[in-house]
Amino acid sequence: FLNRISADIYCPVNQKSVExxxxxxxxxxxxxxxxxxxxxxxxxxxxILMVKNDAYYDADNVKLAGIRAIMVNDENTSLxxxxxxxxxxxxxxxxxxxxxxxxxxxxxxxxxxxxxxxLDFNVDRDVVNNVLVRRALTLAINRKEITDQITRSxxxxxxxxxxxxxxxxxxxxYRAVDANGLPEPAYGISCDSADVETAQALLAEAGYPNGxxxxxxxLLYYTGESDKKVCEAIQQMWKENLNIDVQxxxxxxxxxxxxKRDGKYDISLSGWSAGYYDASQMFKQFNLDAGCMAQWRYAxxxxxxxxxxxxxxxxxxxxxxxxAMAAQGTERDQLWTECEEYLMEDMPVCPLYYYVFKALIxxxxxxxxxxxxxxxxxxxNAELIA
Numbered sequence: 154f155l156n157r158i159s160a161d162i163y164c165p166v167n168q169k170s171v172e173x174x175x176x177x178x179x180x181x182x183x184x185x186x187x188x189x190x191x192x193x194x195x196x197x198x199x200x201i202l203m204v205k206n207d208a209y210y211d212a213d214n215v216k217l218a219g220i221r222a223i224m225v226n227d228e229n230t231s232l233x234x235x236x237x238x239x240x241x242x243x244x245x246x247x248x249x250x251x252x253x254x255x256x257x258x259x260x261x262x263x264x265x266x267x268x269x270x271x272l273d274f275n276v277d278r279d280v281v282n283n284v285l286v287r288r289a290l291t292l293a294i295n296r297k298e299i300t301d302q303i304t305r306s307x308x309x310x311x312x313x314x315x316x317x318x319x320x321x322x323x324x325x326x327y328r329a330v331d332a333n334g335l336p337e338p339a340y341g342i343s344c345d346s347a348d349v350e351t352a353q354a355l356l357a358e359a360g361y362p363n364g365x366x367x368x369x370x371x372l373l374y375y376t377g378e379s380d381k382k383v384c385e386a387i388q389q390m391w392k393e394n395l396n397i398d399v400q401x402x403x404x405x406x407x408x409x410x411x412x413k414r415d416g417k418y419d420i421s422l423s424g425w426s427a428g429y430y431d432a433s434q435m436f437k438q439f440n441l442d443a444g445c446m447a448q449w450r451y452a453x454x455x456x457x458x459x460x461x462x463x464x465x466x467x468x469x470x471x472x473x474x475x476x477a478m479a480a481q482g483t484e485r486d487q488l489w490t491e492c493e494e495y496l497m498e499d500m501p502v503c504p505l506y507y508y509v510f511k512a513l514i515x516x517x518x519x520x521x522x523x524x525x526x527x528x529x530x531x532x533x534n535a536e537l538i539a
Contacts, residue, residue: 160429161529164188189215189533198224216521216536228378232513241519242530244512248379251306251511260513263307266528267318267435268426268508271311272372272387276501277448277462278419280368284466284500288341289355290420291503293394294387297345300506303382307511310344311504312336315493318507318526320430321486327432327493340497342504349394356395364396372399373413373421375406380422383505413446415459421446426508428527432489433478439496440474441467447501466499 157163167185170177177183179195186192189209194202204219206212223240225231231245246254254261274287281287296310309317315327317336329337335344341351353363361367372388374380384401391397399420404412412418423446427434439445444456451468453461470492477488496502510528518539523531 156429156526157431159525160527162428190217190220193219200224211533215533217532220532235513235515238515238518242512242514242522244510244528246306246511246513248304248306254513255307258513260516262510262512262514262524264510264524265307265309265316265318266426266508266510266526267316267430268424268528269311269314269316269435270308270383270422270424270505270508271314272503272505273413273421273423273447274501274503275416275418275420275448276464276499277416277460280370281419282462283359285355285359286361287500287503289352289359289395290391291352291500292341292348292355293352294390294503294505295345295347296342296505298390299383299386303386304379304506307509308506309335309509311506312339312342312344313493314496314502314504315432315435315489316507318430319427319432319435322482327486327490347390347394352394356397361397367395367397370397370399370419371402373402373404373409373418375409375422376403384422410446414444414457416446416448416457423502424508426528430526432492436474436477436489436492436496439467439470439501441471445501449499449501464499464501466495467501470495470499 173183184192190203191206201222228247234240521534
């Protein structure tokens, strides 16, 4: 309960503020909050300025006069700003710089969060609508190569959809891990190797022995260097292990999201992180009325008027999901475990790795910055020390 109500999605908003109309949250005169800082400026594409909120209940103990949040999308620009002393804290860090930072900069923080990077399979598209193909593609990937050679930021290779940090009622993880903290094999997936033999056998069973006759599919990803490298690695693994050619296609994130909602893709690189640690936050995107981008629905739903191809494999997941949402304690834990089993059996997704939150905080200049389990910043106790 405490994990849930402390998540940002439960932060209250002022009703009269919201009723001011679109853009109320970007105007200081209409944005009313109850936190330690209040909005002073919102310059789209530039920065957000927050200043100390004197009406805050504990304002006397808030040390910062304000926070200027700079809108920086380019990872190298962000890192340069940090190194120049112009940025005191940032989570926008080039992945290729992380190994060097881990070795040389004590200000780098890497901590697990509840999130998973995965592939969405459009289960309504030709070829990908065959679960044998989806399973072959899933088993032909070496996840540890991706985390060791590409992301290189402490991510954990995935053997199931639920991340290690997703917690049961008693605080234990849904994922069993070995002595090195790596997840145990599950659903035929090993975190440190591809099961090429099984993958090839599945592809042959689907009618494509040694990749013969396999049509050219597209792997969609958002514009970004890290995602591009991950997709290139997967493309190469599928070529080497299954003898199939998959084309890469990149789109701006907003465009790609609409492409996926409309079901106009074959496979896409995706990811999801939970606002808090309950498994419901990871599974909710696959329930019937959630606008599932994998087009995985056993019945037609108003959230996807274009989707008329039904997928019976989603029905047991849906019923178990709804039962879990109404359950408590160990019964709820067991139902979430069953949800993952149904998800991984029909495999509309291919788990790749579990997220970590990476940040640089210049502790020579500022202290007391905190990070939530969901990867959000807390500046209430922050203080400039230099």
